[in-house]
Amino acid sequence: SYVLTQPPSVSVAPGKTARITCGGNKIGSKSVHWYQQKPGQAPVLAVYEDSDRPSGIPERFSGSSSGNTATLTISRVEAGDEADYYCQVWDSSSDYVFGTGTKVTVL
């Protein structure tokens, strides 16, 4: 089965840039999607197909993917960005595969 690995936590100061990585075998050949989940709430789609944003998601959220690593970048971090973030790919043998999740803390 396909495995996606994320760092458990990332800390960032307000106004700075947070980068959340998602590692997987040849992930650059797959489309990567990202979800934001705030405490006690359902996940929200933040980025789809590597770098597209749904309506309502700020331009501060961007995605990229190459080789064995995909990255979600949050620019000009705000207190409201504090949440868990999950990457996800679709794999023909495993269907929807989620990453292990990263807790973003705004200092």
Place this chain on the structure above:
Amino acid sequence: EVQLVESGGGLVKPGGSLRLSCAASGFTFSSYSMNWVRQAPGKGLEWVSSISSSGKYIYYTDSVKGRFTISRDNAKNSLYLQVNSLKAEDTAVYYCARDPSIAAAGTSWLDSWGQGTLVTVSS
């Protein structure tokens, strides 16, 4: 506005059963594949099952095969998950989620989620 509202969760003993429901509104339900995703307390997201727009294609994660059954009623804009032979490790919040992707995209993602319904399996 897309709305997904789950119901049917609760406390059940090991070996018991529940039927989870998801009421959809704000979009043409019959045009979308739908999914159930669960999240154990303090843990990450785990995909459970998916059903195509017509109901013809159904998939499950290995750990629930033979115990869970996904279904839909397009006339009622509703998605269901029958969960049988429940185990402690099935304890989780169960979310229903919509997949907006098309087959030609070669990928799938989930663009709308309900608020979830909690299933607790305990004696």
